Amino acid sequence: MTGDVTLETLGWDARWIEVWKAHRPEGEDSLPARVVLESQHIYRVHTGEVEVLARVTGRVRHKLESREAFPAVGDWIALRPAAPAEEMGRIVEVLPRRGRFVRRAAGTTTEAQVVAANVDVVFLVSGLDHDFNVRRIERYLLAALEGGASPVVVLNKADLPRDVDQVRAELGPVAGQFPVELVSAHSGQGLDALRGHIGPGRTAAFLGSSGVGKSTLINRLIGRDVQRTAEVRESDSKGRHTTTHRELVILPGGGLLIDTPGMRELQLWDVSTGLDDAFEDITALSIDCRFRDCTHDTEPECAVKAAVAEGRVAAERHANYLRLRKEVTSKPVEEADLKAAAERRREGRVASKALKKLYADRNK
Ligand SMILES: Nc1nc2c(ncn2[C@@H]2O[C@H](COP(=O)(O)OP(=O)(O)OP(=O)(O)O)[C@@H](O)[C@H]2O)c(=O)[nH]1
Ligand SMILES: [Zn+2]
Numbered sequence: 001m002t003g004d005v006t007l008e009t010l011g012w013d014a015r016w017i018e019v020w021k022a023h024r025p026e027g028e029d030s031l032p033a034r035v036v037l038e039s040q041h042i043y044r045v046h047t048g049e050v051e052v053l054a055r056v057t058g059r060v061r062h063k064l065e066s067r068e069a070f071p072a073v074g075d076w077i078a079l080r081p082a083a084p085a086e087e088m089g090r091i092v093e094v095l096p097r098r099g100r101f102v103r104r105a106a107g108t109t110t111e112a113q114v115v116a117a118n119v120d121v122v123f124l125v126s127g128l129d130h131d132f133n134v135r136r137i138e139r140y141l142l143a144a145l146e147g148g149a150s151p152v153v154v155l156n157k158a159d160l161p162r163d164v165d166q167v168r169a170e171l172g173p174v175a176g177q178f179p180v181e182l183v184s185a186h187s188g189q190g191l192d193a194l195r196g197h198i199g200p201g202r203t204a205a206f207l208g209s210s211g212v213g214k215s216t217l218i219n220r221l222i223g224r225d226v227q228r229t230a231e232v233r234e235s236d237s238k239g240r241h242t243t244t245h246r247e248l249v250i251l252p253g254g255g256l257l258i259d260t261p262g263m264r265e266l267q268l269w270d271v272s273t274g275l276d277d278a279f280e281d282i283t284a285l286s287i288d289c290r291f292r293d294c295t296h297d298t299e300p301e302c303a304v305k306a307a308v309a310e311g312r313v314a315a316e317r318h319a320n321y322l323r324l325r326k327e328v329t330s331k332p333v334e335e336a337d338l339k340a341a342a343e344r345r346r347e348g349r350v351a352s353k354a355l356k357k358l359y360a361d362r363n364k
Contacts, residue, residue, distance in 0.1 A: 005046070005048060005049075009048070009250055009254070010046055011034065011202065011256055012034075012048070012076075016095070019076075019095050019096060020032055023093060023096065024078055024093065025078055025092050025093050028078070029080060029081075030078040030080045030093070031047055031078070031079055032047070032078060032079070032095075033045040033047040033077055033079040034077070035072065035073050035074060035075045035076075035117075036246045036249075037245065037246050038073055041056060042054075042088070043071055043091060044246065047079060054077075054082075054089035054090060054091050055089075055090065055091065056090075056091045059092075060090075064094070068113070068114055070114070071091055072113075072114035072116065073116055073248050073260050074100075074248055074258050075095070075097065075114075075117040075118065076094075076095040076118065077093060077094050077095065078093035078094075078095070079092070097118055097148075098120075098148055099118060099149055100116065100118070100148065101114065101115050101116045101147040101263060101266060102147075103115055103266055115260050116147075116205050116260055116263045119147060119148070119258060120203045121197050121198060121203070122143075122149040122151050122204070122205050123152050123197075123204060123207070123208075124141060124144060124152065124154060124207050125154045125156055125206055125208030125217065126153075126154070126208060126212055127211065127213055128156065128157045128160055129157055129162075132162075134170050134171060136209065137153060137174060137175070138174050138278075138320060141174070141278055142278055143207060145278055151178050152179045152197050153175045153179065154181050154194065154208075155180065155181065155182050156184065156216075156217060157184060157213060158184040158187070158189055158190065159184040173317045173320065174320065176278070176317075181194060183217070188220065191217075195221065195253065198221075198254075198255035198257075199254065200254030200255060201254065203257070203258060204256065204257050204258070205257070205259070205263055206218060206259065206264075214259075214264070218259055221257060222251060222252075223252050275321075279321050281317075282296065282317075282318070282321050285307050285313070289301065289303045290302070295325070296318070296321070297322055304318065305318070
């Protein structure tokens with residue numbers, strides 16, 4: 001990440017300048033920088049001129065109330081550069097995020113950990129082989145929206161024989177207004193379309209299950225054949241070996257790519273608001289339902305069901321909505337959530353009747 005890099009190359013824009021003005025620490029000699037790698041609370045950050053190591057110091061650590069507030073790859077931060085005698089710079093502020101992807105922090109069920117921040121576009125990759133599954137794409141769509149990014153459905157391995165028309169037909173009601181790109185990491189088909197979705201200064205990330213071709217696509221976009229985890233070693237000024245592995249990279253021709261292990265292992269944390277975004281048409285219709293808390297399932301005088309009956313909403317889309325909503329709302333009784341609730345309760349913060357009932361039902 002050397003050469004003609006500027007803050008703009010890294011995604012800095014007029015909106016960030018406004019955010020900076022509002023949030024830069026008072027009376028501190030700090031500059032904006034973007035996190036390109038995080039490892040055990042040591043950060044590699046890029047200022048637009050240089051890449052340096054930085055850490056979160058006690059004072060800021062104190063201010064960050066939750067793990068979710070800690071800097072993550074993709075974050076814009078205020079950096080206080082290292083004084084001559086210091087080994088590392090200091091992160092004195094994390095600028096408010098435009099969006100973030102979270103997962104449960106390892107070893108805990110209560111805390112969210114940010115695995116990527118300020119992602120503009122997410123490629124939801126499926127392989128046009130045995131992997132293709134509309135339901136999974138739907139889940140990823142919700143995750144992308146929840147993370148504050150624009151989703152692009154990517155069908156990889158277009159070089160393999162497959163009835164693409166049938167795939168598109170299946171996908172239609174799910175993908176809705178979101179773009180669908182047919183690509184092949186092997187032949188190069190459709191890669192320019194992906195580049196077009198990223199664009200200079202925009203940040204992309206990939207979601208998709210193992211084996212769909214994320215690494216192959218990423219390598220094609222970066223333009224060099226590297227393993228994601230390959231560590232290139234080089235000497236730093238002090239003669240020690242440091243790794244130059246990065247999780248946020250600048251693409252040739254502009255645009256940025258975030259590829260963190262956490263992003264790859266992303267589980268859906270909470271897709272409830274994503275659901276409303278993904279089914280905007282249904283959300284809009286529900287204003288005319290007789291009951292304010294209508295679930296558009298069995299209630300009378302439901303505007304959504306009326307729209308389905310009149311063919312204004314596809315029956316399949318309505319069915320998808322019902323099934324996904326069920327998955328989302330049934331989340332609280334998942335094992336992990338129960339444990340989380342138990343943890344909070346032990347700490348004396350929560351002791352609601354509802355929770356007791358949940359345990360009672362669970363133990364029946
Ligand atoms: N035919 C075909 N095979 C592909 C294409 N892209 C990737 N593959 C193959 O699919 C397999 C999996 O590709 P990867 O890039 O490792 O998949 P991944 O999504 O990164 O998988 P994880 O690293 O496990 O998350 C490899 O054998 C690739 O060569 C493609 O466009 N066409
Ligand atoms: Zn309704």
